[in-house]
Amino acid sequence: MIAVDTNLLVYAHRRDSPHNDAAFRVLQILASGREMWAIPWPCLHEFLAVVTNTRLFRDPTPMKAAIEQVEVWLDAPRLVLLKESDGYWAVLADVLREGRACGGAVHDARIAALCLEHGVAELWTADRDFARFPGIATFNPLTDERVHESPVAYAVAKRARAAGRQMALAGR
Secondary structure (H helix, E strand, C coil): CEEECHHHHHHHHCCCCCCHHHHHHHHHHHHHCCCCEEEEHHHHHHHHHHHCCCCCCCCCCCHHHHHHHHHHHHCCCCEEEECCCCCHHHHHHHHHHHCCCCCCHHHHHHHHHHHHHCCCCEEECCCHHHHHCCCCCEEECCCCEEEECCCCCCHHHHHHHHHHHHHHHHCC
16 A cells, blocks of 8 residues: 655645646546555644645645645545554654654654554655655655665555556646
8 A cells, every 4th residue: 555645745735836736646646546545644634734834835725725625535435544553652662763763753753653554565755754764665756766665565556656657648
């Protein structure tokens, strides 16, 4: 299963983003595909905080529109929302220790821990900071660049990336 990080959600939503077209296509491919895909709950929270932030955008997204966007994603038939379960703390503690996370990196550690806890094959992100967390493979679909390879290869992620490239060539 592939999980999507906040930055791709923001880029896909904000038409003023230079990455809007590519990120929109990535989410469209995942949402219309046959495979399960995921968004960690903290990424949805962060999406709402970022796109409505008046300090980041001259014309921020109104909260009503941001909520409507989240609801569109939640309606995707094969979307899995990653949330904490009973074993989450043990996974998070390991991720924090192994990634030597502190400060702002704790938020990324939460996302990495949720992905590991739920068996996510790959986290799609434009953020290189996830490379600090062993065990989570990351991929930037906007540049077709593997950011961090986990020891295990996942056929589902490879098929989705290949489909993404094919769809991107065909346009939105």
